Amino acid sequence: MIKAVRGTRDLLGAELSYKRWIERTAERVLEAAGAREIETPILEEAPVFEKGVGPTSDVVQKEMYALTDKGGRRLVLRPEGTAGVMRAFLEHGMKVRPMPVKLYYRGPMFRAERPQKGRYRQFYQVGYEAVGLAEPAIDAEAIALLLDLLEALGLRRHRLKVGTVGDPEDRRRYNAYLKEALAPYREALSEDSRARLERNPLRILDSKDPRDQAVLEEARIRPLLAFLSPEARDHYRAVIATLRALGVEFEEDARLVRGLDYYVRTAFEVHHPDLGAQAALGGGGRYDGLTALLGGPSLPGVGWAVGTDRVILALKAEGLPAPAEPAPALYLVPLDPPAVAEALALAEALRPRHRVELAYQPRRPGKGIREAERRGARFVGFLGEGERSRGTISVKDLASGEQKELPRAKLGSWLEAL
Numbered sequence: 001m002i003k004a005v006r007g008t009r010d011l012l013g014a015e016l017s018y019k020r021w022i023e024r025t026a027e028r029v030l031e032a033a034g035a036r037e038i039e040t041p042i043l044e045e046a047p048v049f050e051k052g053v054g055p056t057s058d059v060v061q062k063e064m065y066a067l068t069d070k071g072g073r074r075l076v077l078r079p080e081g082t083a084g085v086m087r088a089f090l091e092h093g094m095k096v097r098p099m100p101v102k103l104y105y106r107g108p109m110f111r112a113e114r115p116q117k118g119r120y121r122q123f124y125q126v127g128y129e130a131v132g133l134a135e136p137a138i139d140a141e142a143i144a145l146l147l148d149l150l151e152a153l154g155l156r157r158h159r160l161k162v163g164t165v166g167d168p169e170d171r172r173r174y175n176a177y178l179k180e181a182l183a184p185y186r187e188a189l190s191e192d193s194r195a196r197l198e199r200n201p202l203r204i205l206d207s208k209d210p211r212d213q214a215v216l217e218e219a220r221i222r223p224l225l226a227f228l229s230p231e232a233r234d235h236y237r238a239v240i241a242t243l244r245a246l247g248v249e250f251e252e253d254a255r256l257v258r259g260l261d262y263y264v265r266t267a268f269e270v271h272h273p274d275l276g277a278q279a280a281l282g283g284g285g286r287y288d289g290l291t292a293l294l295g296g297p298s299l300p301g302v303g304w305a306v307g308t309d310r311v312i313l314a315l316k317a318e319g320l321p322a323p324a325e326p327a328p329a330l331y332l333v334p335l336d337p338p339a340v341a342e343a344l345a346l347a348e349a350l351r352p353r354h355r356v357e358l359a360y361q362p363r364r365p366g367k368g369i370r371e372a373e374r375r376g377a378r379f380v381g382f383l384g385e386g387e388r389s390r391g392t393i394s395v396k397d398l399a400s401g402e403q404k405e406l407p408r409a410k411l412g413s414w415l416e417a418l
């Protein structure tokens with residue numbers, strides 16, 4: 001039998017109820033802050049990510065699903081949301097709008113990673129972007145909105161880490177320092193980190209390999225914070241101070257490194273203790289200048305993405321159930337053949353205001369009740385010869401067992417009144 005592609009999965013039942021709940025909550029939380037939804041294509045030209053996310057990032061180097069179409073264009077299935085949103089921002093001339101322009105998105109992302117719990121090749125994100133202002137208050141607001149979303153869902157055990165990755169110039173200085181400071185330990189590093197030592201030593205800080213962590217300890221590596229320009233340091237301090245003023249709980253993390261190259265200055269991540277190896281629920285940061293990498297004017301921006309799949313895992317781990325699966329208010333049971341079309345007509349008249357299902361064949365009342373119960377219906381409605389001659393319906397409350405006969409024309413308002 002043909003199965004879903006490895007690393008992808010079908011979403012249905014409770015899983016999909018969770019996803020819809022998360023997305024609807026995001027709509028509410030983000031629209032209240034002035035964000036509008038944007039939906040960009042899943043397929044983008046490869047340079048959107050090569051230039052945007054950066055050629056040295058793992059995402060671009062190893063994880064992109066790339067294809068060449070019949071016109072010879074190099075296309076990719078988007079691995080993340082921000083670069084495509086900023087491509088669209090430029091394409092639609094959104095820079096003439098009042099700043100900041102706040103956008104949010106939801107949808108599938110694709111990365112060719114090794115699948116495991118909480119890590120898929122097709123996964124879902126909800127993301128938020130605020131473009132056009134460089135003020136630290138916008139960073140603090142973005143972070144607060146991410147927590148607002150998780151808290152509106154009822155999550156309690158997540159932890160926020162905030163740090164800074166500096167400006168590109170700070171990073172150049174820091175990378176030069178790292179290269180020099182780590183050179184004597186080259187042989188003790190993991191193979192991946194030896195390669196990183198040439199290309200992007202900063203990323204060694206992010207390594208989970210114990211050999212790399214041991215080297216970082218032993219070499220007494222100084223934090224990036226010590227290499228920031230005065231402006232970048234002030235920005236960082238202002239973000240931290242604003243978060244404190246908002247009463248946001250967080251931990252400063254001097255070694256926070258994000259996997260995508262476009263980040264500057266503010267970086268943050270939210271982790272959840274019950275998620276095991278894939279503990280990051282979401283993360284983001286500032287990406288001033290990303291628009292310039294994509295060929296437009298240089299604009300400031302800050303944003304984040306949460307992994308919907310992982311938020312679902314966290315909700316389950318905290319014992320927060322998915323919203324109840326929808327059940328019909330009324331299950332209609334025709335008792336004789338002429339009642340079948342009548343039941344269908346009645347269902348159509350009551351929908352979509354009421355959730356109505358029906359049996360499509362004549363049923364004996366006992367069987368009709370069992371069918372209604374299996375569907376979780378609140379009421380069962382019987383249509384037989386007597387009801388037909390009187391223009392009524394017999395409605396039974398499945399919880400109380402109470403039954404009454406109502407004029408059909410009154411059924412809608414009767415259901416509404418309940």
Ligand code: AMP
Binds near residue numbers: 119123280281307309
């Ligand atoms: P990133 O775009 O890498 O900052 O990722 C943002 C969030 O997306 C992460 O914190 C995860 O929750 C989620 N995420 C990233 N990659 C995957 C994946 N392969 N499977 C499931 N969720 C993912």
